[in-house]
Amino acid sequence: MDGNTLELKDINAYYGKSHVLQDVNLHAKTGEKVVILGRNGMGKTTLLKAIMGIGEVKRTGSITYGGKELIDKQTYSIARTGIGYVPQGWQLFPSLTVEEHLTIAYRRGEPGKEWNPDRLFNLFPEIERRRKISGTSLSGGEQQILAICRALVTNSELLLMDEPSEGISVKVLDRIVGICEELSAANKCILLVEQNLNLALRIAERVYILVNGSIVYETTSEAFKDDKEKHAQYLGI
Numbered sequence: 001m002d003g004n005t006l007e008l009k010d011i012n013a014y015y016g017k018s019h020v021l022q023d024v025n026l027h028a029k030t031g032e033k034v035v036i037l038g039r040n041g042m043g044k045t046t047l048l049k050a051i052m053g054i055g056e057v058k059r060t061g062s063i064t065y066g067g068k069e070l071i072d073k074q075t076y077s078i079a080r081t082g083i084g085y086v087p088q089g090w091q092l093f094p095s096l097t098v099e100e101h102l103t104i105a106y107r108r109g110e111p112g113k114e115w116n117p118d119r120l121f122n123l124f125p126e127i128e129r130r131r132k133i134s135g136t137s138l139s140g141g142e143q144q145i146l147a148i149c150r151a152l153v154t155n156s157e158l159l160l161m162d163e164p165s166e167g168i169s170v171k172v173l174d175r176i177v178g179i180c181e182e183l184s185a186a187n188k189c190i191l192l193v194e195q196n197l198n199l200a201l202r203i204a205e206r207v208y209i210l211v212n213g214s215i216v217y218e219t220t221s222e223a224f225k226d227d228k229e230k231h232a233q234y235l236g237i
Contacts, residue, residue, distance in 0.1 A: 109155030
């Protein structure tokens with residue numbers, strides 16, 4: 001594995017006594033786009049929370065990124081290693097305007113290639129027009145855009161995205177796909193949880209299937225795209 005690989009080994013995760021993730025192993029390398037698929041309730045969101053060390057999830061095993069062990073670190077320390085996070089449900093702050101959400105999260109990136117608030121306002125006029133109002137006053141789709149933008153302005157090397165298609169239009173989805181392509185071309189890594197199979201396979205190069213908290217299948221997106229038997233077996237479609 002290269003130095004900027006995310007690697008999970010034998011990850012178990014719990015909510016209290018509920019054992020959600022069971023001996024999960026996966027990796028995502030520099031510049032790679034990886035998707036985690038599975039039916040509802042299989043542990044996909046918990047997997048991203050486990051990586052980020054979100055408080056209510058207790059985990060055991062090993063999570064390394066850039067050669068650093070993250071399993072014993074707090075969330076703010078994990079973010080500082082270069083990991084951005086788009087959470088499910090947006091998790092915006094009522095007291096902050098749209099602009100403030102991006103300004104506070106902004107960390108400088110490579111000159112000429114960085115994601116900064118002005119660049120994202122140009123890309124997403126939907127939220128630029130409302131930059132001075134509370135982020136939680138936006139529509140659901142606009143809040144999703146803001147949550148994605150908030151992660152992008154951290155200029156992280158690894159981006160975790162939980163259901164980025166939720167509530168947004170087809171035109172906006174096309175822009176999200178373009179962003180993912182640009183991130184990959186700049187050697188950023190994307191780990192995506194997504195219910196929208198078409199979008200997931202447009203973005204990702206490699207697929208993991210999660211069933212009842214365990215990884216049961218791994219393949220390339222190209223191989224999975226036309227495998228209707230596996231779609232029915234693991235996703236019910």
